[in-house]
Amino acid sequence: MNIDLPLILLILVAGSGLIWGLDALVSAGPRRARIAELRGRYPDWRQAESSDGKKYGLALAETASEPVIVEYARSFFPLLAFVFVLRSFLYEPFQIPSSSMVPTLEVGDFILVNKFNYGLRLPVARTQVVSIGKPERGDVVVFFPPHRNETYYIKRVIGVPGDEVAYRDKSLTVNGETLPREWLATVPEGRSRYAVGLESAGGDGYLMQVDQRRPPRDFSVTVKPGHYFMMGDNRDNSSDSRVWGQVPERDIVGQAVAIWMHWESLLSIPSFGRAGAID
Secondary structure (H helix, E strand, C coil): CCCHHHHHHHHHHHHHHHHHHHHHHHHHHHHHHHHHHHHHHHHCCCCCCCCCHHHHHHHHHHHCCCCCHHHHHHHHHHHHHHHHHHHHHEEEEEECCCCCCEEEEECCEEEEEEEECCCCCCCCCCCCCCCCCCCCCCCCEEEEEHHHHHCCEEEEECCCCCCCEEEECCCCEEEECCCCCCCCCCCCCCCCCCEEEEECCCCEEEEEEEEECCCCCEEECCCCCCEEEEECCCCCCCHHHHHHHHHEEHHHHEEEEEEEECCCCCCCCCCCCCEEEEC
């Protein structure tokens, strides 16, 4: 079962803010007046051990204390609101759950996703309210795939609207141009299962790998308007646009920009050796 954290945060922020706001409008004034009355009745209320202090404390608890739910709402609302704004409009953390982006991202990597590079969107509804930029070829993005629209996926943008993308013999072609690729080591066929290369989709180079024991999954496609073609860097071990189709722009969450920690499991020790920008 997927937990809709943005919706939960929205409910918590709205609920705590509503409780705090209603109390401030309706109950806080009479409560302050009652406190002033008690302090007038018990002049030595500041002396906790005096007769007035003890009577004041009892009367305050019975008739003028702040309700527990209001106290919690007042305490947690600012923190919840800060986290909500940060996650919704600035940066959101994610953990890599699968090997589809190896060797760029490994299982257990914790990453930061920039939520404003591609425009500001309303949380939960995903409606864009401010247009800032568009995904570009080579960007690593987090999105909701068309077949599982409540589950976060992370892949690399290979095709933007209007591109003609083809994959032949494990080599990518975009608009008739083969993407530059340099193998980092010459691996004889059959000696090693994986071959790692440095590829470029228009910007800086990034690592990718192929499984030499698997046959290529050849295809060609034209990217539809308002859609993007996504592929994993682990080309032969990735469920991506080759399987479930192109991703509408409205379902893109943001750009993955940095690894900040690696923690593979609860039984392992977190490390920061992989921390840095994502190519």
